[in-house]
Amino acid sequence: MHITMHDIYKSFGTNRVLTGVNFDLQEGEIHALMGENGAGKSTLMNILIGLHQRDQGTIMIDDKETYFESPKEAEQRGIAFIHQELNVWSDMTVLDNLFIGKERTSNFGLLNMKEMKALATEQFRKLSVSIPLNQEAGKCSVGEKQMIEIAKALMTDAKVIVMDEPTAALTEREIRKLFEVIASLKKDGVSIVYISHRMEEIFEICDRITVMRDGKTVDTKAIPETNFDDVVKKMVGREITDRYPERTSNLGExxxxxxxxxxxxxxxxxxxxxxxxxxxxxxxxxxxxxxxxxxxxxxxxxxxxxxxxxxxxxxxxxxxxxxxxxxxxxxxxxxxxxxxxxxxxxxxxxxxxxxxxxxxxxxxxxxxxxxxxxxxxxxxxxxxxxxxxxxxxxxxxxxxxxxxxxxxxxxxxxxxxxxxxxxxxxxxxxxxxxxxxxxxxxxxxxxxxxxxxxxxxxxxxxxxxxxxxxxxxxxxxxxxxxxxxxxxxxxxx
Missing domain, CATH: 3.40.50.300 (P-loop containing nucleotide triphosphate hydrolases)
Structure with missing residues (x-):
């Protein structure tokens, strides 16, 4: 799936969030979308999936002008979004969360629990996740909830997956497993929009990077053509010389x-x-x-x-x-x-x-x-x-x-x-x-x-x-x- 978003504008009341953003996603690529908090990254992707409607601009999917009315419609067309703020229902089981709105039923219209458990178990196996399917999701840690959201998206057979800070609550071992899954998806032609503030991850797994600042597109480059300092400067409009400020420890009682x-x-x-x-x-x-x-x-x-x-x-x-x-x-x-x-x-x-x-x-x-x-x-x-x-x-x-x-x-x-x-x-x-x-x-x-x-x-x-x-x-x-x-x-x- 090839997606082009051209000259996208969006305001919420008097607050202008996007002012002419351009973004291009090729089939089978991992495309990083970076920018400071509030730069408009999530808003842009929410417009793509129909959660928000653009004020101005065009969206082309496989060379056809396309606009979705809701995230459900986007998902049915093969675009899934793993949000940074997790959409997990705490009072429901892990299994219920995985299939909410996408329940599998028998010929008689009854829930096919056996099929759903088999599909969930297989997806968790691929992700090396060991959360009991009958556990209440509210009892899961933030990291476990993140893995539930990732599994949920991967089970939709999506052609495009937007991942907004997918590793923020994951351990190093879980991140490694996720990267293996991403590499496998790429081989199958799935495109991924990867929103993250972890620069090491961007340079490890992504093919191209688009940088946004203050609701505008600053630049798009192939990963080998840029570097850490260049990306940071474009994100914040200034150089940041040291990631961790110098610390003078003066310990007391x-x-x-x-x-x-x-x-x-x-x-x-x-x-x-x-x-x-x-x-x-x-x-x-x-x-x-x-x-x-x-x-x-x-x-x-x-x-x-x-x-x-x-x-x-x-x-x-x-x-x-x-x-x-x-x-x-x-x-x-x-x-x-x-x-x-x-x-x-x-x-x-x-x-x-x-x-x-x-x-x-x-x-x-x-x-x-x-x-x-x-x-x-x-x-x-x-x-x-x-x-x-x-x-x-x-x-x-x-x-x-x-x-x-x-x-x-x-x-x-x-x-x-x-x-x-x-x-x-x-x-x-x-x-x-x-x-x-x-x-x-x-x-x-x-x-x-x-x-x-x-x-x-x-x-x-x-x-x-x-x-x-x-x-x-x-x-x-x-x-x-x-x-x-x-x-x-x-x-x-």
């Missing part, structure tokens, strides 16, 4: 101690400490227990046994409110369901954790609150027309900035960041890294859980590796390499 903590079926006898001004990296494969440990420290889930100490005092953390009172904040990996109130404004989300400081006597001081929000929007370079904008209308990366912003300025001692740069562009990543450095310079202690090994290596003062619910090893900055981390993550010594 121990602020957090986790002692012999366990939760049945998730982790056992986990102990670690954290110092003021430190960035402690947590690495490990998906399902190893990294996130589960952090959820208990923050009180989202309860501990079966163990103790948590803050500033040398034992604390009882039964819920997130107790954690915040103890000076602990948590940026969740699942920003959509757990980190934000999507129907609230940017302003309302940013001040959720800090309302008491703006209403010392029960009345909110609007001016003080607005000044606080305006400073954060400017500091984090959140792309929005107004702080009154609903969070659901922001790009994924700008939503992530709002999640982080709500924990800044409330006097935290410890900030837990679970996948802090998932779905965030290279320029915004550096802004988040600089913010992390600024926080540690003020004495805040940071725990960073990340599936990106370069990020763990580039930002951590010390690294703990989790394997099957145990801390399998600790690495100093000098000892840490990708090979050493993966050895510990897979149970080696």
């Amino acid at each position: 121990i602020v957090l101690e986790v002692k012999n903590t366990s939760k049945k079926g998730q982790f056992k006898d986990v102990s670690f400490s954290l110092r003021a001004g430190e960035i402690l990296g947590f690495s490990g494969l998906m399902g190893s227990g990294r996130t589960e440990i952090m959820r208990t420290v923050f009180g989202i889930d309860s501990l079966d046994k163990g103790e948590i100490w803050v500033h040398g005092k034992k604390v009882s953390i039964r819920n997130p409110e107790d954690a915040v009172k103890a000076g602990i904040g948590f940026v969740t990996e699942d920003r959509k369901d757990e980190g934000l109130v999507l129907d609230f404004s940017i302003r309302d989300n940013m001040v959720l954790t800090n309302l008491h400081s703006f209403a010392p006597k029960g009345l909110i001081k609007d001016k003080k609150e607005q000044e606080f929000v305006d400073v954060l929007i400017k500091r984090l370079q959140i792309k929005t027309q107004s702080s009154a904008t609903l969070v659901r209308s922001l790009s994924g990366g700008n939503q992530q900035k709002v999640v982080i912003a709500k924990w800044i300025g409330i006097g935290l001692s410890v900030l837990i960041l679970d996948e802090p740069t998932r779905g965030v562009d290279v320029g915004a990543k550096r802004e988040i890294y600089q913010l992390m450095n600024e926080l540690t310079e003020r004495g805040v202690a940071i725990i960073m859980v990340s599936s990106e090994l370069p990020e763990v290596l580039g930002m951590s003062d010390r690294i703990l590796v989790v394997h099957e619910g145990h801390i399998s090893g600790e690495l100093s900055k000098q000892e840490a390499t990708q090979e050493n981390i993966m050895t510990l993550a897979t149970g080696g010594q």
Whole structure:
């Protein structure tokens, strides 16, 4: 399938999102689509599949002018979209999610469960996925939900698949398997639009790259004709000399101690400490227990046994409110369901954790609150027309900035960041890294859980590796390499 999108314009109200974008997808190619958060990448693809209608421009599919009225119609024509924000129904089983709207039935109109289970099992086998089909999808991790979405798209026999940040929540092993699947699809003539902020992936698997900036097409090139620095400069309009800002570690006293903590079926006898001004990296494969440990420290889930100490005092953390009172904040990996109130404004989300400081006597001081929000929007370079904008209308990366912003300025001692740069562009990543450095310079202690090994290596003062619910090893900055981390993550010594 050959797709050409020419001179595409799109506005939402007075906000012009696309202003004359051109994009060309050849049959059997892997075409990277890159740009900063808010550049218009997802909007362009949503216009292709009929989720949004263009204001102006033409779309040609196999030399015929074609416009879809809905994503369902696009899917029936062979175009599937794996969205960055996962469309998984939490109360339904994994099997139900895989076949929702595409159920297989017998001659009598009854659900053919045997056929659906066989098809799902075969697709999971190809992806090396081992999630029980009868499990509620809500009990799956973000990474597992991502694999469900990928499997769902691959089961449609699509001729074109749009993948929006498909590896953001996957481990290195799962990414390798996905790349094998992508290579196999390419051999079969399937075209893939690959939207990602992970530059290494783009240069490894893609044939061509189109860069967008501020709703416009900047350039399209074959991968061998460009390089990392050239792409970044076109994306952000400036050069970024270092991916990870220089870090000066000035560690203080121990602020957090986790002692012999366990939760049945998730982790056992986990102990670690954290110092003021430190960035402690947590690495490990998906399902190893990294996130589960952090959820208990923050009180989202309860501990079966163990103790948590803050500033040398034992604390009882039964819920997130107790954690915040103890000076602990948590940026969740699942920003959509757990980190934000999507129907609230940017302003309302940013001040959720800090309302008491703006209403010392029960009345909110609007001016003080607005000044606080305006400073954060400017500091984090959140792309929005107004702080009154609903969070659901922001790009994924700008939503992530709002999640982080709500924990800044409330006097935290410890900030837990679970996948802090998932779905965030290279320029915004550096802004988040600089913010992390600024926080540690003020004495805040940071725990960073990340599936990106370069990020763990580039930002951590010390690294703990989790394997099957145990801390399998600790690495100093000098000892840490990708090979050493993966050895510990897979149970080696």
